[in-house]
Amino acid sequence: MDADDVVRLRLRRQQLRAPHADTPEAALKNLLAVQSQEFPYARWSLAQRTAGASAADVEQAVADGRILRTHILRPTWHFVHRDDLRWLSALSAPRLHQGNQGMYRQTGIDAAVASRSARVLARAVAGGAHKTREELAAELQRSGFTGKGLELAYLIMHAEISGVLTSGTPVRSKGGALRQTYALFDERVPAAPTGPADRPVALAELVRRYFQSRGPATAKDCADWSGLTVTDVRLGLALALEIDPGALETAALDGTEVHFKPDSQHEPAAGGTARIDLIQCYDEYVMGYSRTRHFLGGTAPALPERDTPMHVVLRDGRMIGSWRHVLTGGSCELDIRTGPEPGDAATPGTDRAVDEAVEAYGKFLEMPVVRK
Incomplete structure (x- = not known):
């Protein structure tokens, strides 16, 4: 097995190459969990692994509770299929709580405080009364908690990790951005065993x-x-x-x-012209590896704006640049930066492949997209 085999097989197994998933939740079932702290871009991670799902399709799956967004595995947001969340939470909760012990002590969250806040939070969202972070803060404050800053963040995270809260139906802010809400875990996650028993x-x-x-x-x-x-x-x-x-x-x-x-090592290598993929910086093709992430290869020129995630341009599975999007007036502007081609010789079809990737992103957003 060589580096080309690694790249080719990862692209296929992650469904960035055919056969793609039929739905966003099917893509998620394949990957088990998908890092999702950048929600708008995490939608794209699922959609581009399907036969043509849109951002609205992913949003609807989240709204319906087929896809849930919560803190799991590592202390960061992940998408998880509802059928996998209960057993996966039970498996990862002890290490997450252990890893958070320092912040629990700093914010005064001991067993008694966590138990009392969990009761407040559970009552607040019971019966399908999904609430935003700000609304949960108000409920905690009415019950005597500070309900601000790190205390609020870690009380909510503790409740997520403990199987009290999970994601609810997202709501849109006045500016049109989707905002996370929280729901009662037991109302969104099947109670009947759907996974491993121990x-x-x-x-x-x-x-x-x-x-x-x-x-x-x-x-x-x-x-x-x-x-x-x-x-x-x-x-x-x-x-x-x-x-x-x-x-x-x-x-x-x-x-x-x-x-x-x-048998994956026996699959034939793909031929033809270059294939360009625009993946988000937290995509599983990047975040799914540590020891062997270097097979991603290449270097990406940084975008000029500070505090803007640097998303990744792939050519045939290897990094050649970075991208970001700007939504203005019902359209999307894609800023794509690529480095020099290997050996300073352009790969045949690269420009056309970039155009195809831009077109695919426009179909996902269901709005006009132009390349800056």
């Missing part, structure tokens, strides 16, 4: 789905992505192979073991 089997399920959707990758990649330890990942890997010996294959890559979906 921790060892949950470890096996997470590890199997990670490597099948992101392989070739290492145990360290999986551990950093999931927030678990390498020891836990190896336990999950051993059990996954015990349950289904054909679930994963192993190969050597730069002296390190990588795991991936069986």
